[in-house]
Amino acid sequence: MHTEILTTGDEVCSGAIVDSNAAHIATRIEEIGIKIERQTCVRDDIKALSGAIKNMAQRADIVIVTGGLGPTVDDVTSQSAAKAAGVELAQDSEALNTMHAFFKKLNRPIKGMNKKQALLPQGSKCLENTIGTAPGFCMAISGCTFFFLPGVPIEMRLMLADKVLPRIAALRGESDDHYMVKTISVFGLTESAVNEHLVDFNEKYPAITLGFRAKFPEIHIKFYLQGNHVKRMENLIESAGKWVYQRIGDNVFSFEEHSMEDEVGRLLRRQKATLATAESCTGGLIAHRLTDVPGSSAYFLCSAVTYANEAKINVLGVSPDTLNRVGAVHEETVKEMAIGVRRISGATYGIAVSGIAGPDGGSDEKPVGTICIGLAAPDYVEGYRFHFPFGDRRMRKLIFATKALDILRRKLISYKFEVESIKLSHKE
Numbered sequence: 001m002h003t004e005i006l007t008t009g010d011e012v013c014s015g016a017i018v019d020s021n022a023a024h025i026a027t028r029i030e031e032i033g034i035k036i037e038r039q040t041c042v043r044d045d046i047k048a049l050s051g052a053i054k055n056m057a058q059r060a061d062i063v064i065v066t067g068g069l070g071p072t073v074d075d076v077t078s079q080s081a082a083k084a085a086g087v088e089l090a091q092d093s094e095a096l097n098t099m100h101a102f103f104k105k106l107n108r109p110i111k112g113m114n115k116k117q118a119l120l121p122q123g124s125k126c127l128e129n130t131i132g133t134a135p136g137f138c139m140a141i142s143g144c145t146f147f148f149l150p151g152v153p154i155e156m157r158l159m160l161a162d163k164v165l166p167r168i169a170a171l172r173g174e175s176d177d178h179y180m181v182k183t184i185s186v187f188g189l190t191e192s193a194v195n196e197h198l199v200d201f202n203e204k205y206p207a208i209t210l211g212f213r214a215k216f217p218e219i220h221i222k223f224y225l226q227g228n229h230v231k232r233m234e235n236l237i238e239s240a241g242k243w244v245y246q247r248i249g250d251n252v253f254s255f256e257e258h259s260m261e262d263e264v265g266r267l268l269r270r271q272k273a274t275l276a277t278a279e280s281c282t283g284g285l286i287a288h289r290l291t292d293v294p295g296s297s298a299y300f301l302c303s304a305v306t307y308a309n310e311a312k313i314n315v316l317g318v319s320p321d322t323l324n325r326v327g328a329v330h331e332e333t334v335k336e337m338a339i340g341v342r343r344i345s346g347a348t349y350g351i352a353v354s355g356i357a358g359p360d361g362g363s364d365e366k367p368v369g370t371i372c373i374g375l376a377a378p379d380y381v382e383g384y385r386f387h388f389p390f391g392d393r394r395m396r397k398l399i400f401a402t403k404a405l406d407i408l409r410r411k412l413i414s415y416k417f418e419v420e421s422i423k424l425s426h427k428e
Contacts (some may be wrong), residue, residue, distance in 0.1 A: 001172060003029060003036055003063070003168075004060045004063045005040070005064050007042075008046055008065065008068040012041055012151075013043045021156055022041075025154075025156075029168070030181055032152045032169060034172070040052060040184070041071075046076045049076065050384060051084040053093065059406060064146075067151030069136065072113070073359075078137075082121035085123070085141045089119040089374065090121075091118050092126050095118040095135040098130075099114065100137050104376070117134050123140075125161055127147070127148075129150060136149045136163065153310060178226070178228065182237050182331050183222055184220060185219075185225075185252070185256045186252055187217065198210065198221070198244065198247060208224065210222070210223065211224065220257075249411070250410055253409060256412060259289070259293075261292065265299060267412035269298060273349060274301050275301065275348070275349045276349075276351075277302075278351070278374075280307055280337075280352075281355040282404075285397055304376075315344075327374050330385075331372050333374075335383040336374075337352030339376045348378065349375065350375070351404050351405075353400055353401070353404050357393075358393050360394060369388045369389040371400045371404075372385050374410060375383075
């Protein structure tokens, strides 16, 4: 099924707002076995938008549109869809009812400007928005099915999952042809290095299309497989996944598209272990990522953001002599930080980081991008130093935090990745 994405909005087209909606839609559509043929962005202009809709209707089977369903004058997607279809706008009773229900939950009346959002193209079908004011709608134009969704990401994602994907699956119908996608997440190698390790993959697995996606600081290896025998396809992808692990080893941290913090949490749960962090240059980023995982209270105890040397001394018990002798960015210092946060929290493990995120503060001995990581456990304490010279301050903080989590992950698996049954991410 020829499927396209259309995003609308002046700020999206200019780059002032990152088009995360298109990326999310493409990923979810891919998961149900449909490839996106084209992505288009059009500004908030009725003539330009209706023209784009007409053109897409001539070549596509399905189009997913986001944006321009709000109450303001620059929200013109509904008008543009009506013009492209050659119909008028009319107040949709179902859309108005869903809006009344939403505003009732807020204990607020519907304002006149919001009622504009209940004007939908004649012949369209309302798609309920349970967490926002803008109803979506779907309609056929020249034989192509269009789904119009709000541009607010959280609203769009929920409606895509609940209202759109089931309808697309029904439109697709039964098929003997199946499409599978598998993602293997890698940290610690560049995209070119991963490619070098897998250079003969196509000879070994010619039926699988291999792809790479950089999601800093990770590399995602993608398997794409199409066929008519599900079990055989599953076995082939499992075999290919294990072959990749043999080539890349512990740089693979997930076969399930889990984040690094997800994997660390899973391993801590399995060992019934706990963790505390002491952060300087990352400013709490490690703790933030860990606590973004639901249920992390089962293993994460506390975080100490000890940016100043005085805090390292007074909170964590780092020796003033150590700081005077080697400085804040040193393996000995982070070892003492890790010991200190483990002691005051009672955690099984303590992670500590101190580094130079830049753009200033570097030296010949400790250039910008230097990170020292300490790991304290019941029976050992270790310190590490790395240098990541690329990127800006935000990117360095991100890779510093990821590297710290990866060191703990590798310790938790004792340098031997668990190649369990590789579950597939696909829809038939």
